[in-house]
Amino acid sequence: MKDNYDLVVIGGGPGGYEAAIRAGQLGMSVACIEKRVYKGEPALGGTCLNVGCIPSKALLDSSHRYEATKHDLEEHGITTGDVEIDVAKMIERKEGIVKQLTGGVAMLLKGNGVDWLQGWGTLVDGKGDEKKVKFTALEDESETVITAKNVILAAGSVPIDIPVAPVNNEEGIIVDSTGALDFTETPKRLGVIGAGVIGLELGSVWRRLGAEVVVYEALPEFLAAADKDISKEAGKLLKKQGLDIRVDTKVTNAEVKDGQVVVTSEKGGESSEETFDKLIVCVGRRAYSEKLLGEDSGITLTDRGLVEVDDQCKTNLDGVYAIGDLVRGPMLAHKAMEEGMMAVERIHGEKAQVNYDTIINVIYTHPEIAWVGLTEQAAKEQGYDVKTGSFNLAANGRALAQSEGQGSIKVVADAKTDRLLGMHAICAGAGDIVHQGMIAMEFVSSIEDLQLMTFAHPTISEAVHEAALSADGRAIHA
Numbered sequence: 001m002k003d004n005y006d007l008v009v010i011g012g013g014p015g016g017y018e019a020a021i022r023a024g025q026l027g028m029s030v031a032c033i034e035k036r037v038y039k040g041e042p043a044l045g046g047t048c049l050n051v052g053c054i055p056s057k058a059l060l061d062s063s064h065r066y067e068a069t070k071h072d073l074e075e076h077g078i079t080t081g082d083v084e085i086d087v088a089k090m091i092e093r094k095e096g097i098v099k100q101l102t103g104g105v106a107m108l109l110k111g112n113g114v115d116w117l118q119g120w121g122t123l124v125d126g127k128g129d130e131k132k133v134k135f136t137a138l139e140d141e142s143e144t145v146i147t148a149k150n151v152i153l154a155a156g157s158v159p160i161d162i163p164v165a166p167v168n169n170e171e172g173i174i175v176d177s178t179g180a181l182d183f184t185e186t187p188k189r190l191g192v193i194g195a196g197v198i199g200l201e202l203g204s205v206w207r208r209l210g211a212e213v214v215v216y217e218a219l220p221e222f223l224a225a226a227d228k229d230i231s232k233e234a235g236k237l238l239k240k241q242g243l244d245i246r247v248d249t250k251v252t253n254a255e256v257k258d259g260q261v262v263v264t265s266e267k268g269g270e271s272s273e274e275t276f277d278k279l280i281v282c283v284g285r286r287a288y289s290e291k292l293l294g295e296d297s298g299i300t301l302t303d304r305g306l307v308e309v310d311d312q313c314k315t316n317l318d319g320v321y322a323i324g325d326l327v328r329g330p331m332l333a334h335k336a337m338e339e340g341m342m343a344v345e346r347i348h349g350e351k352a353q354v355n356y357d358t359i360i361n362v363i364y365t366h367p368e369i370a371w372v373g374l375t376e377q378a379a380k381e382q383g384y385d386v387k388t389g390s391f392n393l394a395a396n397g398r399a400l401a402q403s404e405g406q407g408s409i410k411v412v413a414d415a416k417t418d419r420l421l422g423m424h425a426i427c428a429g430a431g432d433i434v435h436q437g438m439i440a441m442e443f444v445s446s447i448e449d450l451q452l453m454t455f456a457h458p459t460i461s462e463a464v465h466e467a468a469l470s471a472d473g474r475a476i477h478a
């Protein structure tokens with residue numbers, strides 16, 4: 001550890017560690033302070049690598065393979081014996097992937113000359129040219145004040161608690177997403193509060209492995225942020241898979257009794273009770289700023305507890321930036337990473353910018369649900385004269401050949417200029433498919449551009465072509 005750095009990054013999640021690496025590449029002296037201890041070891045990678053994006057996708061993959069092997073092979077003429085899932089082994093595989101990736105990040109920091117300081121970082125004073133950061137070591141709780149020309153705050157987020165369902169991951173009955181990634185066996189009955197991204201992903205994992213899953217959603221509308229055509233289709237498909245999603249239903253109490261949890265909920269003034277083996281509480285996340293800011297840090301927070309920043313992630317103090325889940329915008333790893341790069345490049349005097357209009361959302365259910373840009377409803381609200389096109393995967397040869405003929409792809413465009421404003425998909429690989437929409441939007445493409453390109457046959461991407469053709473009534477296979 002040095003006394004003085006060009007840059008100190010507080011938080012070693014995807015936003016923070018990528019910023020630190022970029023700064024190392026640019027020749028700055030950099031420290032990245034991270035206090036996380038995962039399964040007894042100090043760990044980089046933040047929520048995403050340890051208890052978020054990566055472990056959840058590992059379990060989604062295992063559970064998908066299990067379900068597909070058990071139920072989907074017969075039509076291919078493949079017979080299997082009894083198919084069983086060893087939950088402990090599945091969790092062990094997940095831990096292996098987490099360890100490999102977080103260890104990889106430690107190597108990358110080292111390789112780029114970044115000092116990883118294992119402990120808490122507190123911005124004591126962010127005013128003036130020499131910012132003061134207090135480092136409290138995990139090892140012995142010793143405190144050292146280091147100075148830095150620049151600071152990036154990247155402390156991330158934690159789950160929101162609701163008093164009606166107190167989480168206790170150690171007890172393992174009412175849990176948050178972290179607890180739900182570590183069940184040692186498949187619950188017979190699983191309750192989920194919140195039909196958002198975590199509820200749908202982790203609900204899917206345990207349903208595929210045999211749990212009966214009930215999802216309580218307080219809002220009357222399912223997946224309100226998605227395009228209505230897509231959320232309607234998603235609701236139908238997920239219901240068919242066995243997710244019992246109850247919208248407009250408020251959980252008023254959850255109590256552990258005899259090793260199970262009794263959930264009381266209310267819909268239309270009527271109250272009912274159900275018993276589950278486990279309950280996942282996933283009603284959103286909040287910015288995390290515990291021990292991050294000293295009393296004289298000088299940093300302005302919003303009324304929601306986020307660090308206030310402008311479009312370039314600059315806080316109210318020169319040379320202090322904040323990124324990722326700690327600031328406005330979607331709580332997504334790729335958004336945090338790009339903000340980290342932008343902040344560092346701005347510190348380096350470059351004109352980097354994040355295009356917030358083309359941040360992709362993906363929900364990793366099967367089929368995946370993904371979108372970029374404006375929904376049809378948002379485009380209309382913004383005053384566009386909207387035209388749309390969509391194409392059903394049931395008419396896509398590759399999708400059928402792969403037993404993936406579910407879902408659709410939709411494009412949203414400005415009817416006056418033909419400019420593409422959004423792409424929405426629910427289909428196998430939707431998360432990858434909508435990257436085509438992102439690239440097209442970045443290059444200000446029109447629907448006609450998409451119509452004039454040659455898409456390979458047979459691919460799922462052909463449905464993007466057909467959706468664009470359908471916007472002008474020209475789809476061939478519809």
Ligand code: FAD
Pocket residue numbers: 010011012013014015016033034035036045046047048049051052053054056119120121122154155156157177178198288290291292323324325326331332333334335336
């Ligand atoms: P974080 O990843 O939260 O990292 C911040 C780090 O800072 C933490 O490790 C914390 O320990 C550390 N820290 C905090 N305060 C201090 C301090 N004072 N001193 C030192 N260290 C500190 N996003 C996606 O894009 N795709 C997905 O598939 C996806 N799946 C998810 C699944 C789950 C179950 C969850 C919970 C989240 C998922 N997310 C996903 C969201 C994603 O994890 C976050 O958006 C992302 O991790 C935010 O990155 P960050 O760097 O801002 O913060």
Ligand code: NAI
Pocket residue numbers: 162193194195196197198199201216217218219249250251282283284285330331332361362363364
């Ligand atoms: P979320 O915001 O996606 O969904 C929370 C849901 O809970 C909403 O539908 C909300 O209406 C509902 N809700 C809120 N309070 C409620 C209550 N008291 N009772 C019943 N329902 C209630 O939040 P979630 O799923 O917790 O995920 C947090 C964040 O993590 C996401 O917003 C996303 O940013 C990130 N994430 C991203 C993933 C991805 O990119 N694939 C995967 C998982 C998480």
